[in-house]
Amino acid sequence: MSNIHRRDFLRSSGMAIVPAMIPFSSTLANDPAKNESASPGIIKFFGDGEMFEPADYLQELNQIQGNSPIVKDRYGTGGAVEALEKKFEAITGKEKAIFMPSGTMANQLAIAVLSGSNAKVIVQETSHVFRDEADAAQSVFSKRLVPLAKNETGFTAQQLKQAIEDLKKEEVFFSGIGVVSVENPVRRADGRMVPLDEIKQISAYCRSNNIKLHLDGARIYMASAWSGIPVKEYASYFDTVYISLYKYLGASGGAILCGDKKIIDQMPHLVKIHGGNMYGNWTNAAMALHRLEGIETRLQDARKRGNEIFSGLHKIQGISIEPLENGTNIFRMKLGNNLNGKNLQENLNKQFNIRIGAPDKQNQVLLSVNETLLYRNAEYVINAFRNSL
Numbered sequence: 423m424s425n426i427h428r429r430d431f432l433r434s435s436g437m438a439i440v441p442a443m444i445p446f447s448s449t450l451a452n453d454p455a456k457n458e459s460a461s462p463g464i465i466k467f468f469g470d471g472e473m474f475e476p477a478d479y480l481q482e483l484n485q486i487q488g489n490s491p492i493v494k495d496r497y498g499t500g501g502a503v504e505a506l507e508k509k510f511e512a513i514t515g516k517e518k519a520i521f522m523p524s525g526t527m528a529n530q531l532a533i534a535v536l537s538g539s540n541a542k543v544i545v546q547e548t549s550h551v552f553r554d555e556a557d558a559a560q561s562v563f564s565k566r567l568v569p570l571a572k573n574e575t576g577f578t579a580q581q582l583k584q585a586i587e588d589l590k591k592e593e594v595f596f597s598g599i600g601v602v603s604v605e606n607p608v609r610r611a612d613g614r615m616v617p618l619d620e621i622k623q624i625s626a627y628c629r630s631n632n633i634k635l636h637l638d639g640a641r642i643y644m645a646s647a648w649s650g651i652p653v654k655e656y657a658s659y660f661d662t663v664y665i666s667l668y669k670y671l672g673a674s675g676g677a678i679l680c681g682d683k684k685i686i687d688q689m690p691h692l693v694k695i696h697g698g699n700m701y702g703n704w705t706n707a708a709m710a711l712h713r714l715e716g717i718e719t720r721l722q723d724a725r726k727r728g729n730e731i732f733s734g735l736h737k738i739q740g741i742s743i744e745p746l747e748n749g750t751n752i753f754r755m756k757l758g759n760n761l762n763g764k765n766l767q768e769n770l771n772k773q774f775n776i777r778i779g780a781p782d783k784q785n786q787v788l789l790s791v792n793e794t795l796l797y798r799n800a801e802y803v804i805n806a807f808r809n810s811l
């Protein structure tokens with residue numbers, strides 16, 4: 423939500439009074455950000471996007487409607503849903519895109535259709551498909567997930583090749599490999615990326631061995647913003663790609679799945695039989711469509727703002743901030759033993775409307791860069807940290 427709209431809403435809802443009652447430290451007296459008009463929104467150093475509260479969501483939808491009336495879909499056909507699908511076909515360069523009620527369904531149906539009658543599906547051990555989809559592949563789709571690279575970001579092309587060759591030797595009744603699924607960036611590896619070179623080699627190996635390749639690209643925009651590799655290029659190495667609509671595109675849920683027409687054309691029937699065919703989907707589709715406009719620029723702005731903030735925080739005694747290897751928008755803040763991380767978290771929240779996660783046993787906190795960092799200038803945030811210690 424633009425600051426202007428957020429401020430208007432907060433003022434009219436009376437919420438702008440709340441921060442005015444909070445005593446700012448006197449050392450902030452010369453802070454230019456202090457003079458910004460009231461309450462530009464909560465800065466959240468976790469998550470990948472703004473994750474709108476209901477009032478903000480409605481405000482944003484109202485603005486979209488004001489610019490051009492939203493056209494509703496019917497069971498995912500027509501209106502904002504169709505417009506969103508067209509947009510994603512252009513973004514990913516795939517023949518066809520389809521709105522899905524969830525990323526879990528997008529992953530599962532893509533894997534099921536791509537693998538056909540082959541049961542084996544190779545995944546990262548850390549992937550959402552392996553760890554966080556309630557064994558749907560095994561229990562609903564009769565697939566056997568073969569996890570590689572335990573606790574790692576991903577497997578290399580060499581490890582993949584070796585695993586497939588080993589399976590051939592180890593099993594008497596060898597059945598084919600249905601699909602290889604790659605998650606990038608990896609949520610359980612704190613947003614670390616599978617290197618592009620590895621993706622290229624995995625893709626080349628799969629194509630030359632007639633193995634289909636699926637991308638769980640829930641956060642592919644984060645990978646793209648930090649690696650500089652366009653979403654379309656990432657998509658080009660895969661047969662299907664899923665992208666989340668709610669993690670950083672503002673929607674309250676939903677996913678998009680893109681691929682060849684002959685694959686995507688099988689989806690509406692499968693979505694229906696799994697109970698995912700919802701009558702109206704336009705609230706999510708209209709929001710994501712709107713938030714796609716300028717997403718790359720906003721993420722680059724957030725990235726720059728994050729860098730400014732982190733280099734300022736780095737200068738505070740006892741604080742150091744470091745990027746993760748092959749990382750995206752998640753950074754590690756280390757606090758010296760003499761600093762009370764819990765107090766920092768509480769003071770930032772209560773006095774400055776800034777949220778960070780709780781420090782761990784090593785007094786470290788992971789900080790995520792997202793669009794909420796754009797609500798205030800870097801100086802405000804740096805001073806807030808300094809005065810919260």
Ligand SMILES: Cc1ncc(COP(=O)(O)O)c(C=O)c1O
Binds near residue numbers: 524529638640666676
């Ligand atoms: C990497 C990844 N894939 C898939 C999903 C599933 O998305 P959904 O919540 O829409 O089912 C998530 C959600 O957390 C995720 O992080």
